[in-house]
Amino acid sequence: MAEPAERRPRPQCPREAEHGRAPRSAPPAAPRRAPGPGPGPGSGSHAGSRLGWEAPPPSAALLDCPRARYLCTARACCQMVEALLGLLILVCSSVSYGSAGGYTGIPDLGSIYYYQYGGAFSGFSGPDGVRARELDAQFHRMKLPIARASMAVGGALMALTLLLVLLGALRLPWRCPAWLLLECVLDVLLALGLLPALYFYFHQLQTVYASPLCKEREQLYQSKGYQGFSCSLHGADIAAGLFGCVAALVFALSAGLAVRGFRTVRRLQEKPAHAYEL
Template structure:
């Protein structure tokens, strides 16, 4: 259940990271916080500045889109895997096929190890986007109109993805240890009836 919750957090926070086409000029995202905060899609901009802001928002969004989609895909896969484990537990498959627990241990360990380079690549890619000329130009344009919050730095949802990923690494390593422990317990319990019968 913890793994499923962490997967949902990774999925949702990744979606928030690229949830609109940009700042408050993103017309498809009328429910965005900036839209209502500043009173309209083009509040403070007119003519060429408004068009430039919209273009920069779109280009910035397209720069972030690949890594956000990759993070959402990872979160989705982790969610599916954790749901499969829940169903397997409900069906008591480990009792009937104890070898499943060893397979689960291997998969949990592989996932935990795989999340580490995935997190590195996630932040490396995002920092590259935030250091790009598009982001710097966008930041300067919004600052020239007196708007804050469009800086070229990681925001809360992206940091939450990283924290959730780190906790997920620990959760999957713990799960791998519990799978080995469960395998030993099931193996021992299955040997008891034979031992009693022999006595």
């Protein structure tokens, strides 16, 4: 291997020789940096922060979709609460629809239920047992129309509000702002329509509980020492009515949010990037 040639000294400038100064030497070369390992998996965020931005976390990738952003708006939250209230009305109404009621309902299943729930020692034997079964069946048939109507109302409210959530996620209010006015009118009609529906619901229940059939059934059960079959509103009946009242308030609030969304659409027609604010 050949030896490197010796570096020759730079010739002295005449002016430097005149003043007796030594010739200037070249600046030393900067040492070469050895190549290091590449950037690690976590260095992307540090590089991004040096450039003025930060990489979004993986959990925020879902919210980048405009359809998912709609679920975080006030209108979507109101609509999901309306769907939940419709489901609760449906569940509470199905309690009256699915069971014939009465103390003889569960022991009728036979076998261990007959003894476990006191059917063998209930005192309903002979003519009293037959009459109790007849009263339970007739009382159940009297409450069936009310239960069916309330179940239909709860199911319709739940299906309608879920449809509105789907249309909002598909950005229909942004493509057709008039849909928001139609939605406002629909919410107002539902909020006002629930008020007479609640009156009809409680009026019919009071009619059933005030009937001679219910009084006879109550007296029969009281004669055997049972106090849980009085002719008054039960917990499921009251819960369904309360959920209906809350649903009316939420629909009224949703109507106001629809009007605000219509104004927002008019103001942001030139800024489609902010359409998720609806």
